[in-house]
Amino acid sequence: MPRNTLTRRMNAGAALAAAAVAALVLAGCSTGPTADSTADASADGSFPVTIASSLGDAVIPAAPERIVTIGWGSADTVVALGETPVGVEAATWGGDEDLYFPWVRDAIETSGADLPETFNVYPEVDVEAVLALKPDLILAPQSGITAEDFSTLSAIAPTVAYPGEAWQTSWDDQISIIGTALGKSAQADDLIDGISTQLATAAAANPEFADLSFAYVYTAEPGQLAFYQAGDPRVDLVSGLGLTLDPAVAAVPLTAGTFASTVGLEQADLLNDADVLFTWFNDADNQKAIEAQPLFAQIPAFARGSYVPNVDNQLAMASSLLTPLSVPWALDAYIPMIQDAAAKVAK
Numbered sequence: 310m311p312r313n314t315l316t317r318r319m320n321a322g323a324a325l326a327a328a329a330v331a332a333l334v335l336a337g338c339s340t341g342p343t344a345d346s347t348a349d350a351s352a353d354g355s356f357p358v359t360i361a362s363s364l365g366d367a368v369i370p371a372a373p374e375r376i377v378t379i380g381w382g383s384a385d386t387v388v389a390l391g392e393t394p395v396g397v398e399a400a401t402w403g404g405d406e407d408l409y410f411p412w413v414r415d416a417i418e419t420s421g422a423d424l425p426e427t428f429n430v431y432p433e434v435d436v437e438a439v440l441a442l443k444p445d446l447i448l449a450p451q452s453g454i455t456a457e458d459f460s461t462l463s464a465i466a467p468t469v470a471y472p473g474e475a476w477q478t479s480w481d482d483q484i485s486i487i488g489t490a491l492g493k494s495a496q497a498d499d500l501i502d503g504i505s506t507q508l509a510t511a512a513a514a515n516p517e518f519a520d521l522s523f524a525y526v527y528t529a530e531p532g533q534l535a536f537y538q539a540g541d542p543r544v545d546l547v548s549g550l551g552l553t554l555d556p557a558v559a560a561v562p563l564t565a566g567t568f569a570s571t572v573g574l575e576q577a578d579l580l581n582d583a584d585v586l587f588t589w590f591n592d593a594d595n596q597k598a599i600e601a602q603p604l605f606a607q608i609p610a611f612a613r614g615s616y617v618p619n620v621d622n623q624l625a626m627a628s629s630l631l632t633p634l635s636v637p638w639a640l641d642a643y644i645p646m647i648q649d650a651a652a653k654v655a656k
Contacts, residue, residue, distance in 0.1 A: 356369060356492060367470075375446070377394060377466070380449050383452075385410075385630070395442050398427070446490060450478050450487065451471065453476055480542055480631035484500055485501070505549070521553070522552065523583055523584060532602075558583065574602065583610050585650045589620075613655075617646050
């Protein structure tokens with residue numbers, strides 16, 4: 310389904326999903342594997358496989374045939390590895406009218422497979438819906454499932470949770486974990502290399518990006534200001550395109566348990582040297598309220614127009630992930646936006 314034909318209407322659950330996204334924007338995202346992110350397999354494609362997580366082990370006895378995914382990005386990787394889940398978390402923020410992320414839907418429809426069922430996870434996982442899908446594997450390596458959720462889901466099927474803290478699994482660890490669970494570790498390594506190559510190719514095609522510093526901020530409510538830091542997929546995507554995280558921003562300590570630094574809008578002067586400013590908004594009204602604040606309006610990158618705001622929920626979500634499906638989908642629209650902003654930086 311082409312992007313320009315996708316509806317951006319959100320269903321009645323969108324407000325709840327948006328609130329959940331706002332709660333997650335300051336959740337953690339690690340920059341590397343942890344000691345718990347272990348998997349035991351004698352050879353790629355052989356079973357059983359045991360994958361350890363912070364919540365417990367998942368013992369996968371045979372190649373799974375009925376896969377359910379929970380959290381961000383797992384469905385993308387499963388599909389990219391040639392499998393189609395029977396059920397996926399409903400994309401209530403950034404999804405289409407049927408609650409699928411468009412890049413996931415595109416790939417499944419192109420493969421000729423049937424679209425998976427969707428189910429809700431907010432305010433809690435719809436366990437009955439998951440049970441009805443009769444899964445033989447539940448993948449949630451980048452999610453916020455609780456110990457209670459893990460226990461309940463593990464009684465249905467082997468459940469792969471996160472190796473460290475909730476929402477703190479790096480994009481490459483997530484792909485590696487899923488590849489191991491499906492017996493496709495070598496293919497997963499190829500997917501990781503493919504993402505790195507796509508970003509490097511785009512960076513080489515836009516050498517002017519290498520001369521630019523940037524900051525990626527979160528400003529959902531008036532008076533708020535937080536900086537995303539390295540390790541967050543949003544920042545890693547932009548960095549992969551050749552831009553450099555502004556040193557003054559990078560020096561701000563992380564807020565405990567998050568991948569961001571919360572400072573408050575009164576410290577907007579920390580952004581004075583950032584060449585390009587990135588951010589996202591829930592909607593146009595949210596954007597208008599934030600940009601009307603004098604302290605925000607005085608940020609040099611905003612004032613000169615070297616500014617990349619994102620109000621398209623689908624593009625915002627695609628550029629918040631680093632998956633084999635989201636990256637090419639996002640870059641088509643994202644790179645021209647960055648090119649326009651870069652052209653307004655005086656050097």
